[in-house]
Amino acid sequence: xxxxxxxxxxxxxxxxxxxxxxxxxxxxxxxxxxxxxxxxxxxxxxxxxxxxxxxxxxxxxxxxxxxxxxxxxxxxxxxxxxxxxxxxxxxxxxxxxxxxxxxxxxxxxxxxxxxxxxxxxxxxxxxxxxxxxxxxxxxxxxxxxxxxxxxxxxxxxxxxxxxxxxxxxxxxxxxxxxxxxxxxxxxxxxxxxxxxxxxxxxxxxxxxxxxxxxxxxxxxxxxxxxxxxxxxxxxxxxxxxxxxxxxxxxxxxxxxxxxxxxxxxxxxxxxxxxxxxxxxxxxxxx
Amino acid sequence: xxxxxxxxxxxxxxxxxxxxxxxxxxxxxxxxxxxxxxxxxxxxxxxxxxxxxxxxxxxxxxxxxxxxxxxxxxxxxxxxxxxxxxxxxxxxxxxxxxxxxxxxxxxxxxxxxxxxxxxxxxxxxxxxxxxxxxxxxxxxxxxxxxxxxxxxxxxxxxxxxxxxxxxxxxxxxxxxxxxxxxxxxxxxxxxxxxxxxxxxxxxxxxxxxxxxxxxxxxxxxxxxxxxxxxxxxxxxxxxxxxxxxxxxxxxxxxxxxxxxxxxxxxxxxxxxxxxxxxxxxxxxxxxxxxxxxxxxxxxxxxxxxxxxxxxxxxxxxxxxxxxxxxxxxxxxxxxxxxxxxxxxxxxxxxxxxxxxxxxxxxxxxxxxxxxxxxxxxxxxxxxxxxxxxxxxxxxxxxxxxxxxxxxxxxxxxxxxxxxxxxxxxxxxxxxxxx
Numbered sequence: 001x002x003x004x005x006x007x008x009x010x011x012x013x014x015x016x017x018x019x020x021x022x023x024x025x026x027x028x029x030x031x032x033x034x035x036x037x038x039x040x041x042x043x044x045x046x047x048x049x050x051x052x053x054x055x056x057x058x059x060x061x062x063x064x065x066x067x068x069x070x071x072x073x074x075x076x077x078x079x080x081x082x083x084x085x086x087x088x089x090x091x092x093x094x095x096x097x098x099x100x101x102x103x104x105x106x107x108x109x110x111x112x113x114x115x116x117x118x119x120x121x122x123x124x125x126x127x128x129x130x131x132x133x134x135x136x137x138x139x140x141x142x143x144x145x146x147x148x149x150x151x152x153x154x155x156x157x158x159x160x161x162x163x164x165x166x167x168x169x170x171x172x173x174x175x176x177x178x179x180x181x182x183x184x185x186x187x188x189x190x191x192x193x194x195x196x197x198x199x200x201x202x203x204x205x206x207x208x209x210x211x212x213x214x215x216x217x218x219x220x221x222x223x224x225x226x227x228x229x230x231x232x233x234x235x236x237x238x239x240x241x242x243x244x245x246x247x248x249x250x251x252x253x254x255x256x257x258x259x260x261x262x263x264x265x266x267x268x269x270x271x272x273x274x275x276x277x278x279x280x281x282x283x284x285x286x
Numbered sequence: 287x288x289x290x291x292x293x294x295x296x297x298x299x300x301x302x303x304x305x306x307x308x309x310x311x312x313x314x315x316x317x318x319x320x321x322x323x324x325x326x327x328x329x330x331x332x333x334x335x336x337x338x339x340x341x342x343x344x345x346x347x348x349x350x351x352x353x354x355x356x357x358x359x360x361x362x363x364x365x366x367x368x369x370x371x372x373x374x375x376x377x378x379x380x381x382x383x384x385x386x387x388x389x390x391x392x393x394x395x396x397x398x399x400x401x402x403x404x405x406x407x408x409x410x411x412x413x414x415x416x417x418x419x420x421x422x423x424x425x426x427x428x429x430x431x432x433x434x435x436x437x438x439x440x441x442x443x444x445x446x447x448x449x450x451x452x453x454x455x456x457x458x459x460x461x462x463x464x465x466x467x468x469x470x471x472x473x474x475x476x477x478x479x480x481x482x483x484x485x486x487x488x489x490x491x492x493x494x495x496x497x498x499x500x501x502x503x504x505x506x507x508x509x510x511x512x513x514x515x516x517x518x519x520x521x522x523x524x525x526x527x528x529x530x531x532x533x534x535x536x537x538x539x540x541x542x543x544x545x546x547x548x549x550x551x552x553x554x555x556x557x558x559x560x561x562x563x564x565x566x567x568x569x570x571x572x573x574x575x576x577x578x579x580x581x582x583x584x585x586x587x588x589x590x591x592x593x594x595x596x597x598x599x600x601x602x603x604x605x606x607x608x609x610x611x612x613x614x615x616x617x618x619x620x621x622x623x624x625x626x627x628x629x630x631x632x633x634x635x636x637x638x639x640x641x642x643x644x645x646x647x648x649x650x651x652x653x654x655x656x657x658x659x660x661x662x663x664x665x666x667x668x669x670x671x672x673x674x675x676x677x678x679x680x681x682x683x684x685x686x687x688x689x690x691x692x693x694x695x696x697x698x699x700x701x702x703x704x705x706x707x708x709x710x711x712x713x714x715x716x717x718x719x720x
Contacts, residue, residue, distance in 0.1 A: 004515050011507045109324075117328035119527050123565035126539060137507065137539040210504075211531045211563045215326050215367075219502055254508030259499045260471060262508070 007134060008255040009248060014137060016247025017144025021205060022220060023227040023239045024150055025198030031234030032171045032191040035085060038100035040224055041217030042107040043196060047073045047203030048212040049111060052120050062122070066207070070200030077196020081189050089188075104218070111214040121211035139208040146205045150198070151240055163190055171234065226270050232283025242281055245269075315356040315631070315641055317343070318363065318379035318388035322396075325367025330527050331555055331615035332367070332392035335415045338612070338619025339389065341602050346627045353632040356641065361385055365396055372396040373403065380409040386643045387412055389623060392615070394418030394437070394473045401430045410643045410650075414622035415615055417551065418473040422669075422677045429643060431650050431668055433622040435682040436675075437474060440575045441481025441522075444548040447573065447686050447698040447707065448520055449489050454709040455519045455545055461490040466518035468509060468533075470501035470525045478524040478550045494518050501526045506533050510540045519710075520546040527553040530560065534568040543719045545710035548573040548686070556613040557689045566692065571711050573697060575684045580617040580661050582687070582694065584702075589659040595624070596661050621662035629653055629666070657681065 026040045037043075050072050054065035084103065088096045129136040158164035169177040170187045178184060210216070227246060231238030246266050253262040273280065321336040322328050343358050351357040361383050365372035372391070379388050380403075388404060389412040391397045397416035404411030405427045413421055413432040417440060422432055445465070452460040467482045469475035475498065486493050494516040499509055506529065513521065521544050523533065530553035547569075554560065554574040561569055581600060585593030599620050604610045630649050631641055637652075638645035655666040665681035686698035688707055695705030711718040 001515075004511055007511050008508055011511070015505055015507075112324060117324060117333055119329050119531070119559070119563055121531060121563035123563065125565060125567075128539060128541065130541060135539065135541040137536065139535070139539060140507075209532070209535065211528055213326060213329055213528070214324075216528075219504065223504070251505075251508055255511055258497055259503055259506070259509055263500065263503075 003133065004255055005252065008251045010134070010136065011140070012248030012251030013244060014140035014144045014247070015251055016244030017147040018140055018205070018209075019223065019227055019247055020240045020243035021143055021147040021150060022202050023224045023231075023243055024147075024154065024236065025195040025202070026221075026224045027228045027231075027234060027236055027239045028154070028198065029191060029195040030228065031236070032167055033085065033188050035096055036100070036225075037195065038097060038221065039080075039103040039107055039217075040195075040199065041219065041221030042104050042111075043073060043076070043199035043217070044202050044206070044220050045111060045212060045214070045217035046076065046107060047200040048206060048210075048216065049115055049120070050200075051203055051207060052122060052212065053115075055122055062124075062207075066200075066204040069203060070197050073200035073203070074193040074197035077192040077194070077199075078189050080196070081192040085188065085192065086185065104221075108214045108217075115214070117214060119211045119213045122207055124208045126208050142208070143205040146201065147240075147243075150201060151236065154236060157194075163187075167191060226266065230270055230273055230280055232280030235280070235282045235284075238280055238282030313351070313356050314359045315352055316383065316385045317358050317360050317627075318376075318383060318385035318390075319360045320363045320365055320372065320376055320379060320388055320390040322367040322372070322392055323362075323364040326526070326528070327365075327367040327392050330392070330552060331415065331613060332365075334556075334613050334615040335390065335392055335619035336362075337603065337607050338599075338616040338621070339414070339623040341599055341606065342620045342623035342627060344602065344606075345598065345624075352627055352641070353635050356631075356635075358627060365391065365393075367393070369393075369396050369399060373399055376400045376403060376411075377407075380404065380407045386410060386641060387626070387646060389626065390414060391416050394421060394477070397421045398473055401425065401427055405429050408643055410646050412622070412626050415618050416474075418477045420473055420477060422675055424674055426671060426676045428671050428676070429647055430677045431679070432677060433625055433662075433666060433679045433682060434577055434618055435664075435684050436678060437477035438481035440524075440550045440684055441478040441483075442485045443575045443684055443686050443698060444522055444550065444573065445482055445485035445489065445491070447548070448486075448491070448546070450698065450700065451707055451709055454707070456710070457519070461492070463489075463491045463520070464494045464516070464518045465491050465520045465522060466495040466513055466516055467493060467522045468495070468497055468499065468513070468525075469523070470529060471498035472501065474552065475501070475524040479522070482522045482524075499529070501529045503529060503532070506536050507540060510537050510542055513537075513544075514540065514542055518544055520544065520548060522548050522550070523554070524550040525553045527556075527560070527563075530554060531564045534560075534564045538568055538716045542717055544717055545719065546573065547571075547711075547717065548575070550574070551576045551614075551684075555615065557687075557694060558611065558692075559613070561689075561692065567714070567716060569689060571688065571690060571708050571715050573686050573688050573707070575686050576614040577618060577662055577664070577682065578685045578687070578696065578702075579612065579614040580621065581611065582696065582704075583663045584704075587658055588663065589656070592659065592661060599661060617662060621660055625653075625655070625660055625666055629655060655681075 051069035054060045054068045126138040231242030250262040322332040363375040387410040392415045394416040411430045417437040419436045469479040580596040634645040634649035657665045669675040669678045687694045688697040697707040
């Protein structure tokens with residue numbers, strides 16, 4: 001039993017890495033543009049399809065296909081900014097939410113028209129990492145390392161570059177940033193591009209784990225949303241920590257009870273957090 | 287501009303000219319066709335079922351329609367893999383489109399609520415893929431007919447295979463066999479797993495784990511950890527496609543070892559597709575229960591003409607959808623629609639004079655096709671009203687197939703066997719015990 005719990009703990013840490021990776025883009029976009037990207041999971045789905053397409057139809061090497069997918073998703077992020085977010089920047093919150101929610105339907109149906117309703121996957125045989133009776137899942141380990149690397153790169157980008165500084169200033173106070181000569185719209189474009197590219201990164205790390213279909217994204221949006229709100233909306237580090245908490249708690253609960261109970265517990269924790277500390281773990285009080 | 291108007295006028299007249307005889311045509315038979323053409327159930331088998339149905343409709347119409355007289359006009363509705371939508375669409379087909387028969391439905395989660403609705407509306411619900419026992423069992427429905435076998439038969443077949451082959455597991459008696467049951471938590475997984483458990487307990491096997499999960503789950507590793515510590519000889523798995531792929535991939539990375547893995551349709555049904563998505567080595571030697579796909583049947587054992595029928599179906603399916611080796615759902619869609627249009631409907635016409643729901647209901651209760659008489663292999667005889675399984679075809683059964691290096695063969699029942707089941711998993715399987 002102890003060994004099983006240890007395995008579940010390791011597994012939870014790795015799962016936390018996967019979840020953290022998932023939540024970065026949503027968090028970044030909310031932090032800067034103050035918009036909830038309802039179609040975030042669908043973006044992950046599209047990223048998955050693009051990588052699949054580049055790999056199978058154009059026969060590109062997998063890593064090149066992944067890079068291609070990340071670039072395309074970045075461009076698509078900018079397109080969303082241009083076509084949907086820009087016209088609604090000063091519109092009521094509800095209008096923004098509804099517009100992005102309808103994007104879900106557009107993207108899912110688009111994927112269905114282009115790639116059909118079939119499940120698609122790239123069969124990759126990941127190496128097996130084993131220490132005695134302890135098995136470490138290499139696909140999750142990779143995503144975990146990816147999450148840490150991504151957090152590091154995001155940190156460097158936000159803190160060591162001019163654009164990063166501009167993004168943070170817009171996130172803190174749009175009017176003041178404008179006064180300092182920063183054009184918030186340009187910053188929004190960069191943020192959405194980064195958010196889009198991050199969905200491409202998520203998709204790349206998900207390739208060895210999942211198969212994709214047009215409705216693949218929906219549950220990821222919910223999961224990412226829970227993590228982001230739990231950690232404090234717009235706070236990258238908070239999201240990172242909350243992903244690990246949720247990963248470990250669900251993983252251990254699933255072993256002690258069942259996966260169904262674990263899913264319930266994750267949402268109960270979320271509701272409790274909303275009641276006790278609505279701003280999330282590291283969020284600032286509004 | 288004038289030219290455009292003239293063209294539009296000509297087109298309008300043409301359209302009216304075309305529409306008029308169709309509207310005047312009273313020898314049309316409107317057939318409600320309800321499948322999840324979009325959403326997660328579509329690729330899992332609903333789409334293949336729909337395609338099979340449409341091939342059957344094409345073939346009947348190519349022969350001059352029902353009894354050579356009534357052209358079949360399908361009224362297609364998309365259930366969108368969503369029970370709420372499915373019920374709305376089913377209701378629309380029955381009350382607005384006023385079709386005498388609604389045919390289809392892949393998911394038991396949709397068929398279970400839809401069945402009593404058909405009875406209330408006195409319209410035939412011809413269930414052709416959904417397998418949960420609950421669709422008909424103990425409901426005494428009068429307008430619902432199901433041609434395919436029931437979920438409990440799925441759950442029983444795999445355990446019977448274990449019982450017949452227990453010596454291959456290296457145990458002295460069947461009571462020493464350890465089985466684990468894992469299943470998605472909807473009506474389909476629950477009904478199959480219940481039968482798994484009942485049958486295993488009947489034989490005295492040890493059920494070392496019995497656990498449900500949501501088919502939408504994104505992580506199955508905890509379940510796999512439990513399987514690892516339970517050390518089962520055989521794993522009985524019931525799930526949909528994404529969770530089955532996830533299971534295989536995660537089980538490999540977590541070093542799961544066992545002697546046999548048996549699937550129960552749905553996610554396991556399309557083995558070539560599964561091999562493509564998960565990696566062929568992962569599901570090599572895996573078993574699956576389903577009615578046999580038409581191309582696997584031994585045509586010499588079928589009634590005269592049935593083999594040719596299957597040939598035509600496979601040819602048309604390939605021509606229309608570019609799939610030469612269609613999954614079992616396509617056979618079910620085709621075969622079960624064919625039975626309705628080619629056997630039941632003509633009997634209703636002949637004996638009761640029309641194609642009303644009432645006449646089709648009476649004809650269904652009288653239909654009697656022996657084993658080998660349908661493109662699905664099995665015969666047709668529906669349970670009579672007032673019995674526990676009212677509306678269920680009592681002659682249908684599934685078979686257990688095993689996939690060996692990309693080839694499928696029938697491993698159970700013994701009478702239909704085309705291969706001797708390979709147990710335990712050989713060394714080239716990543717799940718083989720070392």
